[in-house]
Amino acid sequence: MQFPMRKEQEQGVCHSTVFEKLFKQHSQDLHDFLYYKYGDRDNPADLVQEAFMKLWDNCHKVLPEKARGFLFTVVNNQMLNVLDRKKTALKYQHEPQQHFTNESxxxxxxxxxxxxxxxxxxxxxxxxxxxxxxxxxxxxxxxxxxxxxxxxxxxxxxxxxxxxxxxxxxxxxxx
Missing domain, CATH: 1.10.10.10 (Winged helix-like DNA-binding domain superfamily/Winged helix DNA-binding domain)
Incomplete structure (x- = not known):
């Protein structure tokens, strides 16, 4: 016997109450995960916000029961991208600048x-x-x-x- 699905569950993550519930459930965990793993230097709160924006952009593709894994994957990838950009910038910062000119x-x-x-x-x-x-x-x-x-x-x-x-x-x- 199947139970009738509530309207909220049918719409999944795109329904505002479901999304709000996910935010309340997971935002602090995401923040703590980033803080403990990478420290405070790259403002984990901003990355958590960006992860939820990405979840909202992909709300039709993500099931509510898979949202937690999606969010953790997104914040981890975002932080790795930030660290990679910093590493690249640091690498080029220490290289001597070459000055080229078109003059003869x-x-x-x-x-x-x-x-x-x-x-x-x-x-x-x-x-x-x-x-x-x-x-x-x-x-x-x-x-x-x-x-x-x-x-x-x-x-x-x-x-x-x-x-x-x-x-x-x-x-x-x-x-």
Missing amino acids: PEYLIEETEYLEQLEGAIASLTPEQREAFLLFRIEGKKQKEIAELLGISQKAVEKRIAKAHKHLKTILVNF
């Missing part, structure tokens, strides 16, 4: 030479010209701001920057 070796040599010459040229400016030039070109300050900073007129700043440009052009004529 000749270009890189020229660039290095230019930077050395530019630094030398800037160093050869008078201290006043160098200060005004670097504030203008590197710091991006306006001539009026530089004049206020240095306590000189805006016209004096213009002259210093113009002389610095002229000096740099003569030294860096090949570039």
